[in-house]
Amino acid sequence: MLKKIPEETITRLSYYLRALLFFKEKDITIISSKRLADFLKISHHQLRKDLSYFGQFGRKGVGYSCVRLIESIREILGLNREWGACVVGFGNLGRALSFYKGFKDEGIAIKAAFDISENKVNKDYANLKVYPLEKMEKVIRKEKIQIGIIAVPKEAAEAAATRLAECGIKAIFNLAPVKLDIPKDVIVKDVDLSCQLTSLTYHLKLLEAKQS
Amino acid sequence: MLKKIPEETITRLSYYLRALLFFKEKDITIISSKRLADFLKISHHQLRKDLSYFGQFGRKGVGYSCVRLIESIREILGLNREWGACVVGFGNLGRALSFYKGFKDEGIAIKAAFDISENKVNKDYANLKVYPLEKMEKVIRKEKIQIGIIAVPKEAAEAAATRLAECGIKAIFNLAPVKLDIPKDVIVKDVDLSCQLTSLTYHLKLLEAKQS
DNA sequence: GTATGTGAACTATTTCACAGCT
DNA sequence: AGCTGTGAAATAGTTCACATAC
Numbered sequence: 001m002l003k004k005i006p007e008e009t010i011t012r013l014s015y016y017l018r019a020l021l022f023f024k025e026k027d028i029t030i031i032s033s034k035r036l037a038d039f040l041k042i043s044h045h046q047l048r049k050d051l052s053y054f055g056q057f058g059r060k061g062v063g064y065s066c067v068r069l070i071e072s073i074r075e076i077l078g079l080n081r082e083w084g085a086c087v088v089g090f091g092n093l094g095r096a097l098s099f100y101k102g103f104k105d106e107g108i109a110i111k112a113a114f115d116i117s118e119n120k121v122n123k124d125y126a127n128l129k130v131y132p133l134e135k136m137e138k139v140i141r142k143e144k145i146q147i148g149i150i151a152v153p154k155e156a157a158e159a160a161a162t163r164l165a166e167c168g169i170k171a172i173f174n175l176a177p178v179k180l181d182i183p184k185d186v187i188v189k190d191v192d193l194s195c196q197l198t199s200l201t202y203h204l205k206l207l208e209a210k211q212s
Numbered sequence: 213m214l215k216k217i218p219e220e221t222i223t224r225l226s227y228y229l230r231a232l233l234f235f236k237e238k239d240i241t242i243i244s245s246k247r248l249a250d251f252l253k254i255s256h257h258q259l260r261k262d263l264s265y266f267g268q269f270g271r272k273g274v275g276y277s278c279v280r281l282i283e284s285i286r287e288i289l290g291l292n293r294e295w296g297a298c299v300v301g302f303g304n305l306g307r308a309l310s311f312y313k314g315f316k317d318e319g320i321a322i323k324a325a326f327d328i329s330e331n332k333v334n335k336d337y338a339n340l341k342v343y344p345l346e347k348m349e350k351v352i353r354k355e356k357i358q359i360g361i362i363a364v365p366k367e368a369a370e371a372a373a374t375r376l377a378e379c380g381i382k383a384i385f386n387l388a389p390v391k392l393d394i395p396k397d398v399i400v401k402d403v404d405l406s407c408q409l410t411s412l413t414y415h416l417k418l419l420e421a422k423q424s
Numbered sequence: 425g426t427a428t429g430t431g432a433a434c435t436a437t438t439t440c441a442c443a444g445c446t
Numbered sequence: 447a448g449c450t451g452t453g454a455a456a457t458a459g460t461t462c463a464c465a466t467a468c
Contacts, residue, residue: 205290
């Protein structure tokens with residue numbers, strides 16, 4: 001717990017958690033780092049090293065208890081309790097995130113969505129309420145929301161982020177293709193789908209060059 | 213061009229490209245690495261180092277020509293021509309990706325979508341045709357599609373990937389939360405939204421611990 | 425003076441090697 | 447024998463320092 005923990009390690013812990021849930025579902029009680037790592041296509045050294053930043057979770061000569069490792073990783077990631085999130089922007093992407101089942105499994109509940117469009121607002125979509133932006137502060141306080149997910153067009157992203165920060169949000173998941181300029185005490189995770197997609201064309205180009 | 217190029221460099225090139233397009237839009241013709249880097253909140257050393265893997269693009273004492281650097285990065289990333297992509301799974305996420313304008317700006321055109329659902333299929337949505345899975349091979353060949361985007365539920369992802377590979381697709385952008393087990397000559401880029409989101413809760417937990 | 429380009433220094437991360445437990 | 451845990455070695459990636467050009 002003393003050394004600096006790589007950010008990549010944190011991301012991988014989520015992967016471990018999901019894989020473990022998968023194995024638990026299959027009634028596997030004890031799992032080795034090798035098996036888990038093979039499943040995720042990483043090295044078993046890496047897996048054990050990642051875990052070692054946080055403590056000792058396995059038994060030498062045996063392996064890891066699936067259930068107990070799940071519990072431990074949940075605790076490390078803060079997923080042993082429920083977090084409230086809201087989605088800003090109720091377009092296709094906002095909808096996709098709002099209704100994605102996987103978040104709930106991992107302790108993140110989408111409590112509300114916000115949109116500027118008159119005809120999306122004040123409706124219930126499968127237990128989710130969509131509010132106009134003006135209600136943001138009230139809803140965030142009432143529903144105890146700690147995480148904001150930005151799924152608005154890029155022009156509106158900065159304003160959405162500022163608004164979220166003003167409402168006391170300390171963690172933002174930004175899917176808009178802009179670098180947000182907001183106070184640095186707010187934790188921001190950017191996921192830029194088109195930049196990610198673009199890295200594929202680079203490799204495709206190399207592949208074609210190699211073949212010709 | 214001889215040294216090994218970090219994968220992160222490739223991703224950052226996409227960011228540079230987008231920022232440059234933004235500056236060009238604002239009629240800025242010459243830009244320094246410092247200004248571009250500040251805008252993207254990275255170090256100017258990093259930016260110059262990244263570019264140096266591919267050649268020399270600036271003028272000492274002056275800076276970079278916006279237009280020429282855009283052209284150069286497009287060439288590096290293979291974005292100076294059009295790539296055809298298809299989306300498998302026409303749920304909310306699939307729709308979001310299908311209609312996202314940003315891809316087209318970057319040379320990636322979504323040519324078709326596929327879905328198993330009877331009532332989504334064989335319809336036109338804003339110039340995009342949604343086909344049943346059986347038509348995949350035919351459509352991919354006809355439309356010269358090189359990139360497959362997987363936006364199906366996790367249970368269906370592996371089959372979708374295998375199918376795409378069988379149709380000759382060499383690059384897959386996988387948004388389903390599973391590690392695909394397909395031939396390694398297929399380039400796969402995984403973007404797992406819920407694992408990314410989860411890394412936020414870890415930092416939120418740390419933040420709370422610090423404050424108490 | 426200002427800005428790029430790049431080898432060298434530094435830092436971070438991954439992989440290895442092996443001690444220790446079952 | 448099989449598996450975890452971890453310091454040490456190796457590798458990868460970032461930052462620095464300075465030579466060069468405008």
